[in-house]
Amino acid sequence: MSGSTILVVGAGYAGSVVARELADAGREVLVIDKRPHIAGNAYDAYDEHGVLVHRYGPHIFHTNGERIVEFLSRFTEWRPYEHRVRGVVDGELYPFPINRDTLNRLYGLELDEAGAADFFERVREPRDPVLTSEDVVLNSVGRDLYEKFFLHYTRKQWGLDPSELKAGVAARIPVRTNTDDRYFTDTFQAMPRHGYTKMFEAMLDHPNISTEVGVDFADVRNRGFAHVVYTGPIDAYFDYRYGRLPYRSLRFEHEHLPGVARYQETGTVNYPNDHAYTRITEFKHLTGQQHSGTSIVREFPQAEGDPYYPVPRAENEALFKRYEDLGRNERDVTFVGRLAQYRYYNMDQVVGAALAAAKRLIG
Numbered sequence: 225m226s227g228s229t230i231l232v233v234g235a236g237y238a239g240s241v242v243a244r245e246l247a248d249a250g251r252e253v254l255v256i257d258k259r260p261h262i263a264g265n266a267y268d269a270y271d272e273h274g275v276l277v278h279r280y281g282p283h284i285f286h287t288n289g290e291r292i293v294e295f296l297s298r299f300t301e302w303r304p305y306e307h308r309v310r311g312v313v314d315g316e317l318y319p320f321p322i323n324r325d326t327l328n329r330l331y332g333l334e335l336d337e338a339g340a341a342d343f344f345e346r347v348r349e350p351r352d353p354v355l356t357s358e359d360v361v362l363n364s365v366g367r368d369l370y371e372k373f374f375l376h377y378t379r380k381q382w383g384l385d386p387s388e389l390k391a392g393v394a395a396r397i398p399v400r401t402n403t404d405d406r407y408f409t410d411t412f413q414a415m416p417r418h419g420y421t422k423m424f425e426a427m428l429d430h431p432n433i434s435t436e437v438g439v440d441f442a443d444v445r446n447r448g449f450a451h452v453v454y455t456g457p458i459d460a461y462f463d464y465r466y467g468r469l470p471y472r473s474l475r476f477e478h479e480h481l482p483g484v485a486r487y488q489e490t491g492t493v494n495y496p497n498d499h500a501y502t503r504i505t506e507f508k509h510l511t512g513q514q515h516s517g518t519s520i521v522r523e524f525p526q527a528e529g530d531p532y533y534p535v536p537r538a539e540n541e542a543l544f545k546r547y548e549d550l551g552r553n554e555r556d557v558t559f560v561g562r563l564a565q566y567r568y569y570n571m572d573q574v575v576g577a578a579l580a581a582a583k584r585l586i587g
């Protein structure tokens with residue numbers, strides 16, 4: 225390693241994409257991650273029963289960005305997969321996001337598309353302005369559906385009432401008058417054919433890239449690098465100078481069910497009103513793997529633990545802005561990624577942000 229080496233902190237999407245772009249442009253790159261593996265939160269591995277699972281919860285790839293697909297396709301083949309979710313209400317499974325079938329089954333109706341639109345129009349509670357997640361949902365589907373599918377789920381997931389969360393959180397979830405029961409409608413929906421970790425291995429496999437896992441930024445910070453690309457939490461970089469940015473964490477409870485070929489009818493089932501966990505995901509739906517048993521994961525939201533979700537509230541964004549300002553003064557450091565930019569980014573958005581950051585650096 226020489227003083228011309230660029231240090232990339234974090235081997236998730238943000239770090240690995242920047243590292244690859246810099247390496248392709250002829251730069252020498254050292255990638256470190258404090259975890260014992262690459263791929264960040266998208267890390268997948270075979271469990272002890274031989275089922276491919278996502279250690280940090282289900283990751284489904286979907287995007288409308290051709291450039292993103294083109295970039296990642298250099299490192300993986302794809303397996304088409306459209307994610308479907310059911311929500312359990314009073315012991316019954318309903319399509320989620322809410323669509324016409326959800327209404328017809330829940331209320332014993334036979335609405336057509338126009339009828340479903342009329343239904344929403346009748347039950348919605350118009351809100352103006354629409355500022356919070358509560359506003360978004362009441363404004364589109366009214367109180368009963370809000371209470372059945374959103375209110376308690378949100379309280380569990382975020383530890384906050386929907387009225388305390390910005391509109392953007394609920395606005396991510398559509399409401400449909402047709403019977404489309406896919407969770408996402410993006411033009412490209414697929415999983416890396418051999419898993420995420422394999423894709424990351426291929427991305428980092430370059431003569432100009434060295435990768436070291438189990439290494440914390442603090443261990444190498446003073447070694448003298450030409451530049452640092454930092455993809456960890458921005459408040460940690462600045463030793464929490466202005467206090468901690470709130471992140472929501474999760475505890476994952478993985479379970480293998482021997483001899484059970486199929487546990488549930490869709491990849492994910494949400495439990496908005498029952499249990500301490502929010503949802504159960506069965507990985508074989510996502511991966512298409514054949515196995516006599518199956519592996520599932522339950523997600524228990526919690527305040528403490530690894531930072532997973534930036535909490536979208538105005539005061540948190542204001543605090544982030546203060547850190548962002550500090551970041552601007554660090555001339556030899558680029559902050560990119562979900563934790564460094566404190567944004568509720570999907571994988572494809574992080575790839576996009578990382579490609580843009582790499583371009584600026586190379587330029």
Ligand SMILES: Cc1cc2nc3c(=O)[nH]c(=O)nc-3n(C[C@H](O)[C@H](O)[C@H](O)COP(=O)(O)OP(=O)(O)OC[C@H]3O[C@@H](n4cnc5c(N)ncnc54)[C@H](O)[C@@H]3O)c2cc1C
Binds near residue numbers: 570
């Ligand atoms: C439960 C869950 C489900 C999700 N599902 C989806 C989905 O279905 N579809 C989708 O598109 N997106 C999903 N996401 C979002 C997706 O995980 C992120 O967009 C993506 O992983 C972010 O990549 P990143 O590189 O910014 O961050 P990360 O993947 O978090 O990588 C950052 C890395 O930096 C390392 N690091 C941090 N600090 C240090 C340090 N001091 N020293 C060394 N290393 C450090 C961390 O260990 C980590 O590996 C989900 C996220 C979660 C939590």
